[in-house]
Amino acid sequence: MKMIERTSSTVHYILHQYWIDFQDPRTKDFFLVDISPFTFAMIMASYVLFVKWIGPNLMKNREPMDLRLVMFVYNTAMVIINTYFFVMVVLHCDYGKRFIDFKYPDRKDNSPRALWELSQGWYYFMSKFLDLFDTVLFVLRKKTSHITFLHLYHHTCVPLFGWLFLKHNAVMPATGLFALINSFIHIIMYSYYALSTLGPNIRPYLWWKRYITLAQLAQFAFGIFYGIIMFFLQTGYPVFWTYFGLTQPFFFFYLFYDFYRNSYSSKTKQN
Template identity: 50%
Template sequence: MKMLPVFYLTDYWDQIGDPRTRDLPFVSGGIWKILSVMSAYLLITRTILPAHMKHREAYNTRTSMFVYNCAMVVANAYLFVEAIGNCDFGRIFLNFQYPDQSDRSEQTMRFLWVEWLFWMTRFMDLLDTVFFVLRKKDSQITFLHLYHHSVVPVLCWLCLKVNPMAPIVRLFGVCNTLIHVIMYTYYALASFGPAVQKYLWWKKYLTLVQIIQFAICGTYGLILYFLQTGYPMGWFIVAVGQNPLFFALFFDFYRQSYRKKSHSQ
């Protein structure tokens, strides 16, 4: 018998996992894989790349960033359309029964791949940090930035592993992809430099819509907590419980970055 720490990093997840996603690329096996990837992300962006850039000038990444941001707009727009199309005009959010893991309808299996693609785009988000380091924009690599970019891919893996068809998961997908379309549109335009940035008056609203996202998902999660039937409460609390934490972190960032600035003017 495997030692308990090893078991909970490996075989445990296949035993409790959704059989429909067990064989999806990088989903199979234990949580150690995703934890290793996120550890590598932190090592590269906080140690290796900063050491590389220490005695170098900031790179000009304008073209690369524009291409990257445009690609992310297209990817998230596609995922948003798919997510909206699988919400049955919002009726799925009124179903508080734990989704049937034996449902292998064509529509369900197709949407599982859409959710897997959504998870992949959260890894692409990690390039945000790489660009910050290469441009020597260290002030933008805040605790909020690192925590958000590190935790979301793990939560997405957890949702794929346990039950990706849960309405709370799909609600997050709808909100998050829409926000990323807006956000990466802003970044694509901002990559042209000060000549364009002065017209982007709506920057502060990027943070505000993310706060609204966590308020919506957190409120729905609270309703679901009291009305649900059949949900595994341990993993439900782990996943949904991140919403108030993200809400607090983003609200604090908004308050420090924009509200104080407006009062000082």
């Protein structure tokens, strides 16, 4: 009986009290950051449920929607949004010096700069939910073959990681570096998607699609390199989150490499 009580108490602490005790006090009232991990998990599970089962079933006996104009507007908007975040990081990273400061940030820092960075981090976090809309477009266009494990893992984990960082480890230099590189790649990626909606006449000029995946692979390779350096030089970082953050670039690199190999290596052999 005591073992059951201890187990129940431990589970409650991990799922609820831990996130209160170790919440960054500066972000505790931020929208969607102020919710429990269970609630956030339910939000992401609802997204997966819709794009994998509910949406495809609703479209089962319907014709695919022609959404080229919607796609052009959406992808153009995402280019603008990611350009904003890219420029903001470039202008406020002290010529890259922020990224090589491996001391754990002071969570009591309420300076104007720290609070501004927190607000920008929240806006960037919210922009990751806009990324989910492209999956909805796949569903409405009946392109469900594009909704792969890689696609879903990437689209669910990035908002989750954003939530974790804002909840627990806000204003880490590593998150700024991620936003810088990720925004740059997304500018290229969404530009490609926007151009691809303009019809067959533009297609011959879109030969560079594979290089988007290569850029993503380079991003994760750099993430591995940076993570290893940070692991040995960091001071004050929580041990669990340090290990957790270090594993993700490896896993993403594997997923994107597998996608690249299956998508392009086989085509090269056929050609």
